[in-house]
Amino acid sequence: MRYRSDDIHPVLWKAVDQLTGRMMTGEVSGTAVAAHQTEWFKEYGGETLRQLIAPIILLLAGFGMAAAKLPKVSCAIVILLAIVWIVASIVMKTVGNLREMTPRELELLMPELKFEGVGRAYAEAVLAVGQSSLSETTQRETLQELKRVMDEHERIEAVRSKLEQTSSTRIALLLEVDTLQRKVEEARDPEAKAIYEESLGVAQSRLAAKESQSALGERMEAQGELLRQSVLRVRDTLALPVSTSASDSGPLREALASVRSRADEVDRAVQEVESW
Structure with a gap:
């Protein structure tokens, strides 16, 4: 099979694009570049050459x-048209393949991809799907399930980023609470003491809310790890030495059901955090 644009999550395509850029600037080992170029030409070179026959x-x-000394203007026009046709064919073929990839291409790129955590697990699962003996329909359905995992993973990361930004606020609140407690203890005027106590109560409420957000941040991290494990389960299931029919209906279906369930849990958890 060839992975199509909508088979793979944009995060992986972006990583592949970045890797391609690093290849062009010489940041990737020559061996990896040569291996990928060889595979690319093997897969797409024949099609490209066939398209270039006419021009x-x-x-x-x-x-x-x-050479036959026909009118120079006519010769120049024909040659120019041929050159434009050749260039256009090459550009269109190259651009068209920017969002197509074979499992073998992905396999060659994997060691150089800057991915970790859920992203790395996702890329490995995508590769396992492409290398499996599943029917193409089942392969593409599985890829869609895995894409949803990455959607939820991105939501988790966005929420965690926001929660991390509040960590400094929590430290500041701890200092505020400590300061207000001292002012309550030191206040001599009853009215001032009452006002400080009210301020202290508000600050403590704010601190309690921040503590709850911190707990939610830990929960998001745990959900992310659970997603990663679920994706790895799909990858490992595809590596099992079973028949195609068994893969379609047995362990793979169970693994995908687990992934779907985890994605639903993440969706609910993220909605809870976003409601704060």
Whole structure:
């Protein structure tokens, strides 16, 4: 199979694009670049050459016209059209393949991809799907289930980022509570003491809310790890030496049900945090 644009989550495509850029700037080992280029030409080179046959024939015809001393303007037009056709064909083929990839290409790129955690598990599972003997329909359905996992993972990371930004606020609140407690103890005027006590109560309520958010942050981290384990279960299931029919209906179905369940749990957890 070939992975299509909608088979793979944008996060993985972005990582592949970044890796391609690093290849062009020489940041990736020459061995990895050569292996990928060889695989790319093996997969797409024949198609590209077939598309270039017609414009190359036109180009040769242009040179033939020039050799036969036909009008220079006509020769130049034919040659120019052929060159434009060749360039356009190459560009269109290259751009068209930016969002297509074979499992073998992904396998060659994997060691160089800057991925970890759920992202790495997702990439490995995507590769396992492509290398499996499942029917193409089941492969694409499985890829869609895995894409949803990455959607939920991105939501988790967004929430965790927001919660981490509040950690400094929590420290500041602890200092405020400590300061207000001292002012309550030191206040001599009854009215001032009452006002400080009210302020202390408000600060303590704010601190309690921040503590709850901190607990939710830990829960988000735990949910992320559970997602990673569920994705790895899919990957490991696809590596089992079972028949295609068994893979379609047995362990794989159970693994995907687990992934779906975890994604639903994450969705509920994120909604809870976002409601704060």
